[in-house]
Amino acid sequence: MIYEEKTMKSEKIYEGKILSVRIDTVELPDKKYSKREIVEHPGAVAIVPITDEKEIVLIKQFRKATEAVMFEIPAGKLEINEQPAECAIRELKEETGLDAKKMEHIIEYYSSPGFTNEKIHIFMATEVVIGEADPEEDEYIDTVKVNIDEALDMINNGIIKDGKTIIGIFMAYNRMKRSE
């Protein structure tokens, strides 16, 4: 049985700088109504940068939402009308200083479809050249390099706790294995 939830009413609750929140009143298959709280997000890209030495470049960054310093792959929000591949090149450069000659789209997915439309596009960057990083004004970022086995260990040990980073590492690992 495939069905949709028809929107009977949609109420904008909050319109922020990045996020907005709305409550949709929907009609279910049995004609009853229910409410859905939805966070609208512009979407994001994340990049798995692989050096010629087959190391992954991770960033370390404090995240207010989780109150923790986290290991992540470089990432950023899509600007209005920005193509994901463009955004990937821009964010990689800003956050790590890396220029990538090769930028391949490896997956796109929804971070948490139960409450948000945030879609994350993940790219793999190879043939990278190190330049000058240029983070945004309110970003403070360190970078670390790990090999793919260390990265997998960091997932299994709970050191890497970020969804896009876990998915990006698994996808990159599968590609690297296939091309061996």
Added chain:
Amino acid sequence: MIYEEKTMKSEKIYEGKILSVRIDTVELPDKKYSKREIVEHPGAVAIVPITDEKEIVLIKQFRKATEAVMFEIPAGKLEINEQPAECAIRELKEETGLDAKKMEHIIEYYSSPGFTNEKIHIFMATEVVIGEADPEEDEYIDTVKVNIDEALDMINNGIIKDGKTIIGIFMAYNRMKRSE
């Protein structure tokens, strides 16, 4: 350089049934202020149910946030004071009718730490017995069974687009390979 963002002000914008939204004004290392929009979420569990035939039970469900029917592993939000393992047993039963004799915690991660504190605990359920499903009033769910290779194909083909499902399948795959 490890630092934290000190909260100078915290403003509650919205307090919903499931989500709430706040804006924190934070102090950066250079003493400048910035704002963080944060969605507070109670956290969730997701379960990779593996049958004795080594098939994964997926659910198919319409998601209002993405306006699409999605393939996902069974999942649900944590109730107040509920332990993740309890919640996993409850949600698995409600959504699929399955009772699991074995429920192992395989990973926990943040779905999107740039804007939300949602933490997802993933379990692997084995030695499952089929009973009667009992979804919540506003949940309409179909189940499908796929073997692990089909599940990996569905990730690579973009048929599975849900973050927790991708992570759950990769983690379960690694465990299944190891125990072979």
